Amino acid sequence: MKNTPLNRRQSLAVLGSTLALPSAVWAQPGWKPTQTINYVIGVAAGGSVDLYARGIKSGLETLNLVNGQTVVADNKPGAGGLLALQQLQRSRGNAHNLGTFHTGSLAGQVTGILKADMREYVPVAMLVEETTLVAVRTDSPFKTAKDLLAALRRDPGSVKIAVAPLKGLNTHLAIAKPLKVAGIDITKLTVVPFRSSADSMSALLGGHVDVVSATGPTVVPMAQAGKVRIIASAAAERGTGPLAGVLTWREQGVAADYVSYNGVLLPPGVDAEQIRFWEQALRQVAASKDWIALVEKSGNKPMFKGYVDSHRYLQEELKATQALVADLGLDAK
Known part of the structure; x- marks a missing residue:
């Protein structure tokens, strides 16, 4: 279904x-x-x-x-x-x-x-x-989801991806699904679980991970404060309000949503x-x-x-x- x-x-x-x-x-x-x-x-x-x-x-x-x-x-x-x-x-x-x-x-x-x-x-x-969002620091070389995909195609384990509170839950599935559809070997990803999405965001800002997969309440305030850049949304269609300018995975050529x-x-x-x-x-x-x-x-x-x-x-x-x-x-x- x-x-x-x-x-x-x-x-x-x-x-x-x-x-x-x-x-x-x-x-x-x-x-x-x-x-x-x-x-x-x-x-x-x-x-x-x-x-x-x-x-x-x-x-x-x-x-x-x-x-x-x-x-x-x-x-x-x-x-x-x-x-x-x-x-x-x-x-x-x-x-x-x-x-x-x-x-x-x-x-x-x-x-x-x-x-x-x-x-x-x-x-x-x-x-x-x-919807679940993919965010990086503003100084990250990943400007778009395509940049992230290019790095993962070269070496799937080279990027530290933060999820919470455990692997295998919604924040993990929401990024694993589009990555697999894009041809990435998700069994080789470096996925780092944190106790909460707030903790995973702190790890991103502190330079301990490269990417965060989390939902809006965690990501949007940090993006509005200019601390992170949102490079993809797992929504089926473009969002509104603070997500009006965020491209979905589908808009970036990956036919997946969550x-x-x-x-x-x-x-x-x-x-x-x-x-x-x-x-x-x-x-x-x-x-x-x-x-x-x-x-x-x-x-x-x-x-x-x-x-x-x-x-x-x-x-x-x-x-x-x-x-x-x-x-x-x-x-x-």
Whole structure:
């Protein structure tokens, strides 16, 4: 299954349409939070997953969507996200617990990095469509993706490529896919994993690696500050806002793209009323001006898919990622 990304007009139309729904649709369901909500974030602070989780936390509280309760952001990095998922698993049936849902987790399951089955959890919503970017220092000899490809064709191991938090996850797949399509032997690449994309960016700026593969929240601010140059986007089409001038891989002659999504998980065992509550609350966060501004600031696309579509995506993306990993030769560990 090829996951076709929404264009900007479609994304905002979906968000805007939610505001016109009759008030009865927003009637409080039977369940609502009665205690502090723990939002476990499966990565270290910094990077897109953490940024968006904290944006969701802020939206839930400032829009008064959680019955006056507090949402606690609880970073639990480690084992490719397993520690956070284990904590969510221990909260079975308790909808006062949220977790992060990201395409990278599905990639981790397929490659064997994440020792968990994402199908056991409840993907209640997806709120961001994000693209992965390739960035270099401004003094790098790589002015375009073609320059990078030329160097890798001469010697695939000569360029240090930073990804996070581990090899085999979305930031790795998003650069490995176009490189393989371009004829590079990706088994010989020098791929260096870092604990977070913020750490990988620090390594780039410090001269310890040559290239970073990361998403907009990590890369765009550094590009706007004149510290890095973005040489390729893995999006299927040219971006807008801060990415309006960034060429996609396709625009540079490489027929490949990679799109990932970011959202929210509930623990196993939650009931329909709990799912309904969180789906409606997160729909309102996704339609808020602050949320849209946060997502667009880094060149990503605000969007919303509820439980049914998110569950379908999880099932289909697992199959698609299995095919991609097999094609790239990244065997499960």
